[in-house]
Amino acid sequence: MAEPVAAAGAPARSRGVRGSPTLGIGVATGYLSLIVLLPLAALIWQSGKGGSHSFWPAISSPEAVSAIELTLVASVVVAAVNAVAGTAIAWVLVRDRFPGKGIVNAVIDLPFALPTVVAGLTLLALYGSQSPIGINIAFTRTAIVLALLFVTLPFVVRTVQPVLKELDREMEDAAASLGAHKLSIFRRIIFPNLLPAILSGVALAFARAVGEFGSVVLISGNLPFKTQVASVFVFSQIESDDIRGAAAVSVLLLVISFVILLMIGAVRRWATRHDV
Amino acid sequence: MSRYGLRFAALAYLAMLLLVPLGMVFWRTFEHGFWPAFHAVTAPDARSALWLTVLIALIVVPLNTIFGVVCALAIVRGRFPGKGIVNAVVDLPLALSPVVVGLALLLLYGRLGWLGPWLGSHGIKIIYALPGMVLATIFVSLPFVVREVVPVLREIGTEQEQAAATLGASRFQIFRRVTLPAIRWGVAYGVVLTTARALGEFGAVSVVSGHIAGKTETMTQYVQAQYEGFNTSGAYAASVVLALLAVITLLAMTLFRRKEET
Numbered sequence: 203m204a205e206p207v208a209a210a211g212a213p214a215r216s217r218g219v220r221g222s223p224t225l226g227i228g229v230a231t232g233y234l235s236l237i238v239l240l241p242l243a244a245l246i247w248q249s250g251k252g253g254s255h256s257f258w259p260a261i262s263s264p265e266a267v268s269a270i271e272l273t274l275v276a277s278v279v280v281a282a283v284n285a286v287a288g289t290a291i292a293w294v295l296v297r298d299r300f301p302g303k304g305i306v307n308a309v310i311d312l313p314f315a316l317p318t319v320v321a322g323l324t325l326l327a328l329y330g331s332q333s334p335i336g337i338n339i340a341f342t343r344t345a346i347v348l349a350l351l352f353v354t355l356p357f358v359v360r361t362v363q364p365v366l367k368e369l370d371r372e373m374e375d376a377a378a379s380l381g382a383h384k385l386s387i388f389r390r391i392i393f394p395n396l397l398p399a400i401l402s403g404v405a406l407a408f409a410r411a412v413g414e415f416g417s418v419v420l421i422s423g424n425l426p427f428k429t430q431v432a433s434v435f436v437f438s439q440i441e442s443d444d445i446r447g448a449a450a451v452s453v454l455l456l457v458i459s460f461v462i463l464l465m466i467g468a469v470r471r472w473a474t475r476h477d478v
Numbered sequence: 479m480s481r482y483g484l485r486f487a488a489l490a491y492l493a494m495l496l497l498v499p500l501g502m503v504f505w506r507t508f509e510h511g512f513w514p515a516f517h518a519v520t521a522p523d524a525r526s527a528l529w530l531t532v533l534i535a536l537i538v539v540p541l542n543t544i545f546g547v548v549c550a551l552a553i554v555r556g557r558f559p560g561k562g563i564v565n566a567v568v569d570l571p572l573a574l575s576p577v578v579v580g581l582a583l584l585l586l587y588g589r590l591g592w593l594g595p596w597l598g599s600h601g602i603k604i605i606y607a608l609p610g611m612v613l614a615t616i617f618v619s620l621p622f623v624v625r626e627v628v629p630v631l632r633e634i635g636t637e638q639e640q641a642a643a644t645l646g647a648s649r650f651q652i653f654r655r656v657t658l659p660a661i662r663w664g665v666a667y668g669v670v671l672t673t674a675r676a677l678g679e680f681g682a683v684s685v686v687s688g689h690i691a692g693k694t695e696t697m698t699q700y701v702q703a704q705y706e707g708f709n710t711s712g713a714y715a716a717s718v719v720l721a722l723l724a725v726i727t728l729l730a731m732t733l734f735r736r737k738e739e740t
Contacts, residue, residue: 241582315724317678413575415681
């Protein structure tokens with residue numbers, strides 16, 4: 203009953219009774235084109251308007267390079283912490299039992315529900331200059347990582363949790379009866395089953411971290427070359443009317459997002475093939 | 479023993495990252511009693527920011543709900559060229575920086591944008607006005623209903639709809655009496671996520687709003703403006719209003735997820 207196959211995505215269905223809902227397809231693609239594709243096309247076109255002569259200088263200015271570097275390094279750190287902490291939290295929520303677990307489970311979604319700027323302010327209240335516990339990390343790179351950890355918390359937990367729930371306990375019991383150590387059961391049975399979920403959760407968290415703005419803007423101080431991340435760099439370029447610089451870095455962020463989405467799609471296909 | 483260690487570590491991480499900081503904001507807000515906080519959130523600029531935020535959500539959520547259901551039906555039931563692209567584009571707002579979204583709108587509708595000159599000569603204002611803020615919010619909150627409804631539609635299949643069709647039901651009747659009741663909790667969950675995102679959107683709206691206090695300032699921008707203007711108590715009080723909305727969102731999410739599972 204608890205076969206992992208059950209979670210392997212939808213079975214192929216016969217064609218809908220109504221054939222293809224033509225009107226719906228038209229509405230869906232039209233709305234998407236108008237809201238999403240048209241503005242992005244304008245962005246890409248504007249960034250390439252001056253040709254490569256203006257695109258490369260804009261994206262390779264020292265300030266831009268330093269912002270992009272900081273963003274990527276911070277996002278890798280955040281993704282790695284999430285891989286461990288997210289899996290551990292999912293494990294505790296599925297396999298452990300303690301009073302108040304339902305509340306903890308609901309709290310996981312708090313970063314999705316709370317506006318990002320409030321998340322940043324919240325962290326400042328505890329870890330800022332008026333910190334009641336004497337930890338002041340405002341305007342440092344540590345603060346950026348902390349803010350990114352806050353907003354990316356749910357991704358790994360919410361992708362790993364359902365897979366862990368569906369996981370067949372009999373395999374673990376069999377391994378234990380054959381004398382396998384707890385750690386080797388985790389490493390050789392549980393972890394391989396969770397890996398696709400962990401990877402797609404980590405990829406989502408990474409994508410979110412790369413583009414994050416609201417939670418970082420108050421706590422980072424936005425000092426160029428020190429604590430200015432890519433999205434804040436783009437914002438400050440817009441404010442100082444350097445649209446070309448803003449557009450060039452934006453196109454890079456757009457490409458990163460798209461590549462990550464393609465990778466997540468690939469991981470999902472790979473995972474379902476394993477199951478079937 | 480290791481079980482307790484892991485439980486403690488996980489709960490401590492959640493507490494130090496989420497709950498204690500959030501508690502601090504509440505404590506700082508009501509440090510001097512209820513009334514100072516109440517006066518801070520009923521100041522004219524705060525009231526106008528709250529109303530603007532609600533207005534944007536009232537426009538965006540119904541539009542994205544209708545689109546979400548239609549788009550989910552197209553993705554699950556439709557067969558058309560470019561379906562893979564539609565599927566990928568729907569997810570894009572989840573992975574894209576909100577500032578990039580704002581800039582893209584600026585470069586389409588703004589002074590230097592593709593449509594800017596035409597809009598300007600016709601006296602239509604999109605950037606630094608409500609339409610731009612609405613477009614930005616639609617963009618960033620677009621995927622939620624689609625992503626919640628697609629798996630439910632896959633799950634229910636088409637047998638019941640086929641049965642209804644053989645009994646002579648019209649397409650609209652099938653949708654209203656068979657499909658819609660089956661997907662309603664998925665839709666509700668998506669609506670909650672869309673609303674939370676619409677109320678809390680910051681980056682994309684910041685780029686296109688122009689930040690005019692009392693006019694084009696949403697609740698989240700009001701928080702930032704107050705904090706940067708050294709009125710931290712005003713920022714905290716407005717944050718508490720947004721945090722309370724988030725708590726309501728969490729309650730709704732928990733409720734709807736339970737309904738969806740049964």
